[in-house]
Each structure stands twice: as C-alpha cells, then as structure tokens.
Amino acid sequence: MNNGLSILTVEDNPSDLFLLEHMIRSSGLSLRHFYSTDRIREAYALLAAKEIDLVLLDLTLPDSFGIHSFIYLKPVVQKIPVIILTGLSDTNVALEAIKEGAQDYLVKGELTESLLAKAIQYSLERKRTLEHLRLSNERFNTVVKATNDAIWDWDLVTNTVFMVGDTYKQLFGYDWVDSDIPQDHWESILHPDDRARVLEKQAAAIREGVAIKWEDEYRLRKRSGEYAHVHDRGYIMYSAEHRPVRMIGAIQDITLRKRAEEIVLKELAIQQRLKQQQITEVVLGAQERERFELGQELHDNINQILATCRLYLDVAIEEREPRLELLVKSRNNISMAIEEIRRLSKELITPSLNDLGLVQSIQELVRNIQMVGKMKIRLAISGLDENALLPEQKINVYRIIQEQLNNILKHAQAHSVMIELTKEEEQIRLLVVDDGRGFDPRMRRDGVGISNIISRAELYNGKVDIDSAPGKGCRLEVILNSKALPTQA
Known part of the structure; x- marks a missing residue:
C-alpha cells in the first residue's frame, strides 16, 4: 500500500x-x-x-x-x-x-x-x-423503499421535518409525501398523556450533546382521530463544532403488537388468578385433612388412653385392690399419651429451622422415619448454603421432603428411598426416588400430597417433574429458584 x-x-x-x-x-x-x-x-x-x-x-x-x-x-x-x-x-x-x-x-x-x-x-x-x-x-434511500416505517429527516436549525416517501400518509393519513412539515405538527398529534415525557426525553438527548440515538414509544393521533401506538427512533448528527444539526429517524406502527401484548397480559392475569385460587383450595383442603386426621388421632388413640387412665384412677381413689398396680398402669398410659401428643406435634409444628438448621432438620426427619419403619433412606446434600436462603424457603424445602416421604410411607410400600438435595447457582434441586409400587401420574388421585408439593414449588416459580408407572417406583424432581420471592395469593 x-x-x-x-x-x-x-x-x-x-x-x-x-x-x-x-x-x-x-x-x-x-x-x-x-x-x-x-x-x-x-x-x-x-x-x-x-x-x-x-x-x-x-x-x-x-x-x-x-x-x-x-x-x-x-x-x-x-x-x-x-x-x-x-x-x-x-x-x-x-x-x-x-x-x-x-x-x-x-x-x-x-x-x-x-x-x-x-x-x-x-x-x-x-x-x-x-x-x-x-x-x-444511498443506504437510507434503499431502506425507505424496503421498510414500512415512516422515515423522517429533522433539520434542527430550521426546526422543520421532511417526511420521506408516502409511508407516513399510508400509516397515519396525513398528506405529507416527500415534503416538509412544521415540527409543531408532530407535537400537536402526540397523545396528551405522552407529550411531556416524549418531548423532554427527546430534548434531553439533543441538549446533552453526547447521545447519537433517541428512541421512545408513545401514542400518535391519526387523521381519523384514533390513536396508534408507535415506536420512534432517531439518529442525531452533529456539526464540526459538535452542535446537533440534524436527526434522521423512523416511526413504526406497533398498534397490533401492543394489542396482542395487552391480550396476553390479560390472559396471564386470569391464569394467575386461577392458579392462586387452585393453590388456596389445595392449602385449605390440606388444612381440613390435617384437622380430620388430628381429630381421629385424638379420638381413637389419645382419648382412649386417657379414658382408660381415668378409669384406673377412679378405681384407685375408691381404694379398691390392687391400688398400686392401677396407679402404675395410669402412669404408663399418661406416658403413652404424652408420647402420642409429642409425635403429633412434630408432624404439625414447623421445626425451628433457624435454630436447628435445614440440613439437620431433614436428617432428624429421616432418622425418625427409619426408627419406626423398615424403609431404608439414603440422604445426600451438597452445595447448599443455608445462610443464603430465607426462612420461608427452608420451610418450603423441608415440607416438600416431608410430604413426599409421607406419600411413600402411606402408598408406595417401598423398601428404599434416595433423597438428593443440591444447589447450583440460583437453582435448588430436590430429587426423591423410591422403589415402591408406583402409579400412573395421569390418573386422578384422592390425596392432595402431590398437589401440595406442586403448589409449594409454584410459590417460588419452581417446577415439578414426576416420572412413575405401576410397578416402577416413583421419581420426583423439584426445581426451585432460590432468588424468587413467594408469589402473593
């Protein structure tokens, strides 16, 4: 060269x-x-x-x-x-x-x-x-021929706007074809609610002298009187003294897109309300089920134990023989009632995760189940920083594990269960796999266990994947977003 x-x-x-x-x-x-x-x-x-x-x-x-x-x-x-x-x-x-x-x-x-x-x-x-x-x-003229945007050229010195071609007329109905229009024409057809914001944003872009582009979305009154939603953008040109002298831009009619977005937003709002309604129904159903089961436990078990204890004490008070034996039996029955109440309390009351910790609470839950059952449970937890989780998130994870283990105990007849709890970046991943009798996930079930798990996951923008079939056990995977806040009902 x-x-x-x-x-x-x-x-x-x-x-x-x-x-x-x-x-x-x-x-x-x-x-x-x-x-x-x-x-x-x-x-x-x-x-x-x-x-x-x-x-x-x-x-x-x-x-x-x-x-x-x-x-x-x-x-x-x-x-x-x-x-x-x-x-x-x-x-x-x-x-x-x-x-x-x-x-x-x-x-x-x-x-x-x-x-x-x-x-x-x-x-x-x-x-x-x-x-x-x-x-x-040359490129500009080529674009004008190829696009459906209304191309404009604004002389900032004379404050006049040249409308290129006839697209402006086609879109908005005004007779400005390859001709100059006063700048106040555009200002006069801006929607009153948009005018101050749009003009100030545009003036700031020009006034600061550092921007080369300006763009905004607003409503523009057509000649017919109706308003169109538009996306407007301009390229600012400067003189050798770095004074803004010209702006070239394009107006795109996005009315159809805006209407489509509004329809989608309305549909999403309806779906959200329905989902929250379903969540509320599931939660209320779970509460009613817990009340019913608690009532059964109190009536069929603890109430019978305490009734027997009272009978023994009545006999002992009347000094019938053998008095000492009756008192010992009464003490044993009271101990049994205390243990039953403690067991029910553990199931109903959320563990103090802030004091005990999520990992230790899960380990204790697994130990308690293994003590009373023949089912073997393998637990693996990795990458979980409890300090980075909100108390509500810890409770949610704990309750999902508790709910699935209860499902397995009541229905699966499983011999072994594997639980994996991991955290990668912003995702908490829970995997529970059992070798039980399995089920068809497509079939309607009377219980609300799985529904409760799905509802808890959705509270944190999570998702649940269930893979099961009769005789094939069940694989439950739950993905939660650790950064998500619970949705409001």
Whole structure:
C-alpha cells in the first residue's frame, strides 16, 4: 500500500506553480506524487488515469476560464476534493465553484505553508465526510423503499421535518409525501398523556450533546382521530463544532403488537388468578385433612388412653385392690399419651429451622422415619448454603421432603428411598426416588400430597417433574429458584 498524498496542480503561471510545490513539500505533508499541468483537458485526462487525492485548480487557464474550468472537471472529481486558487478579484467566482461542489478556495497572494497545509487537510476530511454521507444517503434511500416505517429527516436549525416517501400518509393519513412539515405538527398529534415525557426525553438527548440515538414509544393521533401506538427512533448528527444539526429517524406502527401484548397480559392475569385460587383450595383442603386426621388421632388413640387412665384412677381413689398396680398402669398410659401428643406435634409444628438448621432438620426427619419403619433412606446434600436462603424457603424445602416421604410411607410400600438435595447457582434441586409400587401420574388421585408439593414449588416459580408407572417406583424432581420471592395469593 502506497503512503502519502498524490496532488494535482492545474496552474499556468510557472512562478505560482513553483511556489505551490515548494510550500507543499515544506509543509510537512506526506507527499507521494506531485502532478502538474496548465491545461484543463490534460487535467481531466490525468484525473481519469491516475489516483489523485486532491486538486489545486486555478480558474484562469489557456483552454478554460472561470467557473467553466471546475464544471468541466466535475465528472471526474466527484470523490476528490478540489481547492480553488484565485486572485482577490476572483473570489465571487471561487464561491460559485464551492456551491458547485469545490471544497475550499485560497487567495494566491495570502498563501502560507501552514495555511495551505491546513486547507489541504480540512478539504480531505470534509470530502471524506461528504462521501460517507453520500453512501449513508444511498443506504437510507434503499431502506425507505424496503421498510414500512415512516422515515423522517429533522433539520434542527430550521426546526422543520421532511417526511420521506408516502409511508407516513399510508400509516397515519396525513398528506405529507416527500415534503416538509412544521415540527409543531408532530407535537400537536402526540397523545396528551405522552407529550411531556416524549418531548423532554427527546430534548434531553439533543441538549446533552453526547447521545447519537433517541428512541421512545408513545401514542400518535391519526387523521381519523384514533390513536396508534408507535415506536420512534432517531439518529442525531452533529456539526464540526459538535452542535446537533440534524436527526434522521423512523416511526413504526406497533398498534397490533401492543394489542396482542395487552391480550396476553390479560390472559396471564386470569391464569394467575386461577392458579392462586387452585393453590388456596389445595392449602385449605390440606388444612381440613390435617384437622380430620388430628381429630381421629385424638379420638381413637389419645382419648382412649386417657379414658382408660381415668378409669384406673377412679378405681384407685375408691381404694379398691390392687391400688398400686392401677396407679402404675395410669402412669404408663399418661406416658403413652404424652408420647402420642409429642409425635403429633412434630408432624404439625414447623421445626425451628433457624435454630436447628435445614440440613439437620431433614436428617432428624429421616432418622425418625427409619426408627419406626423398615424403609431404608439414603440422604445426600451438597452445595447448599443455608445462610443464603430465607426462612420461608427452608420451610418450603423441608415440607416438600416431608410430604413426599409421607406419600411413600402411606402408598408406595417401598423398601428404599434416595433423597438428593443440591444447589447450583440460583437453582435448588430436590430429587426423591423410591422403589415402591408406583402409579400412573395421569390418573386422578384422592390425596392432595402431590398437589401440595406442586403448589409449594409454584410459590417460588419452581417446577415439578414426576416420572412413575405401576410397578416402577416413583421419581420426583423439584426445581426451585432460590432468588424468587413467594408469589402473593
């Protein structure tokens, strides 16, 4: 790749040409080639054949004069910056050339090395900027043809907006097709509830001078009087002095999407209410079941024990023989009643997990079950930081394990159970597998054990997976989100 500039000087005065070349070579600019000619036709041929980066053009030449010199070169300098060289009397012609596309003009009698170098550098940069803008405009025009958005171009200096194409008319009904509209037109059709917010957000993006993009969603009044939901976004352009001068953007009609979102939100709200209603029904059902079972225990077991104890005491009070034996039996019956009440209390009262800890509470639950049953239970707990869990979450995990173990004891006739409790990142994973008789998860069951587990999991945005079949045991997996707060009924 070649380094340095290739400059073409079109000048018929040998002294001026010598001075220009000397200034350029002494200015510190990196120069690759220095071409020169005193004829406009030769300049045209050089520009067509060579890679020229910049042209220094004198408007008074043997074969051309004035603005015609630049006009003649225009077809081959579309992407090349041109600096006009002029005398004091020709500045008006030089300004006319700039209107036609020249980058700058220099008065020969006022030239210095630094002024010439600066003019060359600025002209190159401005031309690059204009070329980027031209390419951007080409892409912009292509997008306008391909999209259904209403494209707008806002001149921040004159405060007018140019609507590109006819999409704005198609979407909103206003007769603005490839034409300027006053900025207050847009402000006047903003929804009253959105106007202050949208205008302030847009003004802040422009005022701060650091943003290059602005976007917002709001409601826009159509010509028919109804409001459309729109997504509007704009790209802010700045001057060389970093002043915002222009914004190009697009308005997209998102009314259908908004309506669809509203329908989905309503459906989700209905589903949430139904789910909460189901949870409430399950919880109330579980409470009624617990009350019924407690009443049965009190009536059929503890009440009978205490009734027998009272009978023994009545006989002993009447001093019937054998009095001592009756008192001993009464004491034993009272001890049995105390143990039964303690057992019921353990089942009904939530363990003090804050004092005992979740892991130790689960271990004690497993030990108690193994003491009274023939079922072997293997417990594995890993990665669980109890300090990171809320008390309600600990109770929830404990109750799910307790509920499933009760289900297995009552219905599964299992010989062995495996319990795995792990935590990975924000997920708590509980796995309970038994080798019992299993069941068909699709069949309706009279009990509420599984329903209670599902309800507890849903309270923490969790999910339950049950894999079972008759004669195949049961695999229960519960995934809970440790960061989730319980949903409100």
